[in-house]
Amino acid sequence: MLLFTLLIPFIAAIILLFIKNNKAANITAISFSALTLSIVLCIVFTKTTSIDVAWLPQLNSRFLLQADGLAKILLLLTAVSFPAILIATTSNQLKNKHIFLSLMLFTQTGLTGVFLAGDALLFYFFWELALIPVYFLCSIWGGEKRIAVTFKFFIYTFLGSLFMLIGIIFLYTNTPDHSFAIESFKHATLTSAQQMTAFVLFFIAFAIKMPIFPLHTWQPDAYEQSPTAVTMVLSAVMVKMGLYGVIRWLLPLFPAAAKTASIFIIDISVVGVLYASFIAIRQDDMKRLIAYSSIAHIGLMSAALFTQNEIGMQGVLVQLFSHGINVLGLWIVADIIEQQTGTRSMKALGGLAKKQPTLAILFIGFALANIALPLTNAFIGEFLMFNSLFQFNPWVAFAAGISIVLAAIYTLNMVQKVAYGAVSEKISIMQAPNKYAQAVLIVLLIVVFFSGIYPQPLFNLTADTLQNLFC
Amino acid sequence: MNAIIISALFGVIMMFCSWGVKSASAQKNVALIGLIVLILANLSQQNGWYVLDIDTKGMLSFSRFGLYANLLLFTLTLLYAWINGDEIAKVGNNAGDYYALFFFILCGVSILTSFDNLLMLFIGIEILSIPLYILTGADKKNLFSNEAALKYFLMGSFSTGILLLGITLIYGATGSFHLTAPVIDASTGLAKEQFLLSGGLLLIFAAMNFKVSAAPFHFWTPDVYDGAPTVFTSFMATIVKAAAFIAFFTVFETQAKALGYSWGIILPIVIILTLLVGNITAVFQRSVKRMLAYSSIAQAGFMLFALYGKSDFATEGILLYAVVYSLATIGVFAVLVKMKEYSFEAFNGLGKSQPLIAFTTTIFLCSLAGIPITGGFFAKYYMLNALYVSGAGLWLLITAILFAAVSVFYYFKLIQAMYFTTGEAAINEIDKTYQYKLLLIAVILLVIGVLPSLLFNYLYF
Numbered sequence: 001m002l003l004f005t006l007l008i009p010f011i012a013a014i015i016l017l018f019i020k021n022n023k024a025a026n027i028t029a030i031s032f033s034a035l036t037l038s039i040v041l042c043i044v045f046t047k048t049t050s051i052d053v054a055w056l057p058q059l060n061s062r063f064l065l066q067a068d069g070l071a072k073i074l075l076l077l078t079a080v081s082f083p084a085i086l087i088a089t090t091s092n093q094l095k096n097k098h099i100f101l102s103l104m105l106f107t108q109t110g111l112t113g114v115f116l117a118g119d120a121l122l123f124y125f126f127w128e129l130a131l132i133p134v135y136f137l138c139s140i141w142g143g144e145k146r147i148a149v150t151f152k153f154f155i156y157t158f159l160g161s162l163f164m165l166i167g168i169i170f171l172y173t174n175t176p177d178h179s180f181a182i183e184s185f186k187h188a189t190l191t192s193a194q195q196m197t198a199f200v201l202f203f204i205a206f207a208i209k210m211p212i213f214p215l216h217t218w219q220p221d222a223y224e225q226s227p228t229a230v231t232m233v234l235s236a237v238m239v240k241m242g243l244y245g246v247i248r249w250l251l252p253l254f255p256a257a258a259k260t261a262s263i264f265i266i267d268i269s270v271v272g273v274l275y276a277s278f279i280a281i282r283q284d285d286m287k288r289l290i291a292y293s294s295i296a297h298i299g300l301m302s303a304a305l306f307t308q309n310e311i312g313m314q315g316v317l318v319q320l321f322s323h324g325i326n327v328l329g330l331w332i333v334a335d336i337i338e339q340q341t342g343t344r345s346m347k348a349l350g351g352l353a354k355k356q357p358t359l360a361i362l363f364i365g366f367a368l369a370n371i372a373l374p375l376t377n378a379f380i381g382e383f384l385m386f387n388s389l390f391q392f393n394p395w396v397a398f399a400a401g402i403s404i405v406l407a408a409i410y411t412l413n414m415v416q417k418v419a420y421g422a423v424s425e426k427i428s429i430m431q432a433p434n435k436y437a438q439a440v441l442i443v444l445l446i447v448v449f450f451s452g453i454y455p456q457p458l459f460n461l462t463a464d465t466l467q468n469l470f471c
Numbered sequence: 472m473n474a475i476i477i478s479a480l481f482g483v484i485m486m487f488c489s490w491g492v493k494s495a496s497a498q499k500n501v502a503l504i505g506l507i508v509l510i511l512a513n514l515s516q517q518n519g520w521y522v523l524d525i526d527t528k529g530m531l532s533f534s535r536f537g538l539y540a541n542l543l544l545f546t547l548t549l550l551y552a553w554i555n556g557d558e559i560a561k562v563g564n565n566a567g568d569y570y571a572l573f574f575f576i577l578c579g580v581s582i583l584t585s586f587d588n589l590l591m592l593f594i595g596i597e598i599l600s601i602p603l604y605i606l607t608g609a610d611k612k613n614l615f616s617n618e619a620a621l622k623y624f625l626m627g628s629f630s631t632g633i634l635l636l637g638i639t640l641i642y643g644a645t646g647s648f649h650l651t652a653p654v655i656d657a658s659t660g661l662a663k664e665q666f667l668l669s670g671g672l673l674l675i676f677a678a679m680n681f682k683v684s685a686a687p688f689h690f691w692t693p694d695v696y697d698g699a700p701t702v703f704t705s706f707m708a709t710i711v712k713a714a715a716f717i718a719f720f721t722v723f724e725t726q727a728k729a730l731g732y733s734w735g736i737i738l739p740i741v742i743i744l745t746l747l748v749g750n751i752t753a754v755f756q757r758s759v760k761r762m763l764a765y766s767s768i769a770q771a772g773f774m775l776f777a778l779y780g781k782s783d784f785a786t787e788g789i790l791l792y793a794v795v796y797s798l799a800t801i802g803v804f805a806v807l808v809k810m811k812e813y814s815f816e817a818f819n820g821l822g823k824s825q826p827l828i829a830f831t832t833t834i835f836l837c838s839l840a841g842i843p844i845t846g847g848f849f850a851k852y853y854m855l856n857a858l859y860v861s862g863a864g865l866w867l868l869i870t871a872i873l874f875a876a877v878s879v880f881y882y883f884k885l886i887q888a889m890y891f892t893t894g895e896a897a898i899n900e901i902d903k904t905y906q907y908k909l910l911l912i913a914v915i916l917l918v919i920g921v922l923p924s925l926l927f928n929y930l931y932f
Contacts, residue, residue: 132842158876170859
């Protein structure tokens with residue numbers, strides 16, 4: 001079963017290279033990603049499975065895939081996001097669309113692999129594999145400054161992952177049985193200084209990917225310059241790689257070092273949250289605003305992770321999924337507006353509610369979820385995360401709490417400028433969005449409210465991860 | 472032994488074959504057959520069948536490692552000649568001569584993979600180098616080629632002199648030319664005649680650094696690589712360099728102990744210098760050919776990791792690195808020879824006009840940069856791991872990866888030119904078979920990138 005989640009997107013990506021017809025390519029891509037989704041749903045609702053085959057006998061590295069709660073929730077997010085993105089952006093006109101779609105599905109393969117790998121070398125492999133197609137996607141189909149911006153993004157993450165590679169070599173050599181499996185890594189004999197070194201090596205890679213202030217500089221530019229479908233992948237799924245890495249590798253492998261470093265990391269995370277929120281307030285470009293708001297949310301999750309508190313962890317696990325869905329919704333709305341009006345500047349927009357009420361309602365729904373209002377899915381996660389921060393240190397929780405207010409300011413400001421006011425010139429030419437995109441938005445919004453009102457299934461899904469981490 | 476005899480024999484045959492075989496393509500075919508015979512001869516020795524069973528009195532010893540290295544290097548040469556045959560014919564009047572020189576070089580290669588005696592090292596290096604001086608100057612009417620050949624010859628002879636002096640000093644210290652581990656006095660931790668011995672080893676170290684173009688002995692490399700006809704640069708930068716590295720590795724695998732503590736200082740200095748010079752200078756090159764010359768210096772820096780200490784990672788890694796690096800470099804050069812000019816701008820828009828060529832070039836460049844699913848990743852991985860298990864500090868690994876990130880910069884500059892910049896690519900007509908040959912190399916690199924262990928199985932069974 002698990003193998004199929006990797007194979008199907010991979011095979012589809014290869015097939016797509018040869019389908020030159022736009023329409024056929026779209027249909028192929030969407031149907032294969034929907035097929036993946038159905039398989040993932042089966043995996044999510046069945047017992048934990050794993051695959052274990054010898055890969056590199058000399059190195060004692062294994063092709064080991066495991067799906068526990070943490071992996072499942074991210075697998076689900078990936079599998080939901082891709083069909084949603086592909087459907088919502090079917091009408092976008094791009095040159096060589098079949099290659100674009102093919103690279104998208106390669107990305108999906110890489111991402112799925114990252115979340116499933118239980119062997120460090122395999123993890124590294126997929127980690128890089130997810131990056132390379134994105135590099136080409138952004139550089140070929142991106143905005144004006146795409147080449148320089150994407151290259152910065154690529155070098156940043158590549159350098160980060162090389163640090164992780166050294167960390168992997170370091171741990172591998174110190175394991176008793178010279179193996180890359182996560183279980184053997186846990187038994188590596190390290191002095192506390194060595195543990196700190198390895199912690200730092202891994203942390204750099206994850207911090208760049210999340211990204212945590214001050215390593216975030218690649219992100220707003222990359223989000224802005226990428227084609228929107230790729231931005232959606234980046235912000236909904238790809239940033240989760242960093243958080244996933246922390247939960248899966250960093251905290252279980254180096255608990256002592258994580259404790260020592262936690263105060264520092266929480267502090268910079270909170271500083272990052274406030275910093276990103278303040279910048280978001282000043283943005284006029286919708287894409288950049290959502291990008292900074294995303295940095296703020298991720299920073300909060302990283303702070304909550306390092307409190308190493310069961311409640312906080314629970315919050316993060318749920319939020320991993322919720323944040324992905326919310327931000328996806330916002331991007332789709334922003335993309336529809338941009339495709340139709342040709343601008344992202346909020347000054348030029350206004351009166352969406354009068355012209356396109358349905359779209360405006362959906363937009364406001366996601367905006368509310370972005371502020372983490374009760375009844376939306378983000379509320380429960382953020383509540384738990386603030387709870388853990390409060391237990392860690394009330395002052396930190398207070399500082400981070402300011403970000404809620406700031407989130408309300410910039411999100412509502414965006415809603416006000418885009419949805420209300422007089423109908424602007426740009427908005428007046430808007431047609432009704434295509435019905436597929438609208439359907440996707442509606443489904444996502446249902447997920448937002450359903451998991452906001454009844455989050456228990458998500459808790460159940462991740463219960464085993466929590467148990468492993470804290471018992 | 473088989474390989475040494477057959478390669479020398481075919482060298483002579485190729486020299487005279489132009490009397491009987493006139494057309495360049497027929498000469499190429501004779502050479503290809505010769506290479507296949509050579510490979511078969513080497514394979515038969517691996518399985519214990521000999522053409523001649525000579526007692527070499529300990530001058531040569533045929534280890535599993537050495538024979539396997541032979542096999543890999545011969546196969547690479549076969550691939551090289553198969554792809555570049557037409558270009559070789561274009562260089563001068565008589566392609567047969569060049570093939571003869573290749574076979575003599577391969578004779579040197581097979582001595583370098585099997586020597587057990589410092590004199591044989593010297594002979595191997597000379598047999599390898601002299602044909603190279605000729606190949607560098609093969610483009611007789613081109614002044615740059617002449618300059619490069621003269622420069623290479625003068626500096627190469629000088630370094631050979633240093634090598635000989637080193638060997639002499641070691642002979643003075645130990646009374647033997649044999650590659651046996653030095654006798655270390657347990658009470659002082661020093662070898663007998665420590666001063667002569669380490670002096671000699673350092674001189675050999677310098678000379679070998681020259682041959683593999685490691686800094687600060689690299690100054691000839693960019694000019695020679697740039698001046699030589701591009702097809703031959705490809706050969707020099709790959710197979711010859713790999714062979715020199717294997718010889719380097721063999722000498723210091725046993726002898727490094729005699730240098731004791733200072734080995735751990737000298738080698739890192741050379742490594743860091745090589746990485747620094749190679750990578751930083753490559754960033755500023757305007758010509759792709761010169762960039763590749765500097766990148767080959769940078770890659771040598773990575774290969775030097777294998778010398779740091781004895782480990783399985785080092786032995787496997789040096790072979791893996793040599794093969795992967797050679798494959799990728801042969802590939803890039805095979806594209807380069809088809810270009811009308813060698814600037815980065817010449818590659819603009821190649822992704823559109825020649826999608827397959829651009830794709831394969833991307834794979835080669837990714838492999839050189841060490842990006843996963845290409846062979847280059849595992850090559851770099853083995854080297855880093857070898858360095859770490861031999862007891863090098865993490866700081867050295869971190870320095871290495873910082874430079875690896877720099878290398879991405881200049882390799883990707885070419886990818887950016889091919890795919891993201893519009894323009895008219897200055898490329899000659901390329902026929903389909905040539906493209907498929909390149910694709911084959913790319914596929915081999917991808918297979919090694921996923922299952923590198925295919926290469927090593929032989930070493931163990």
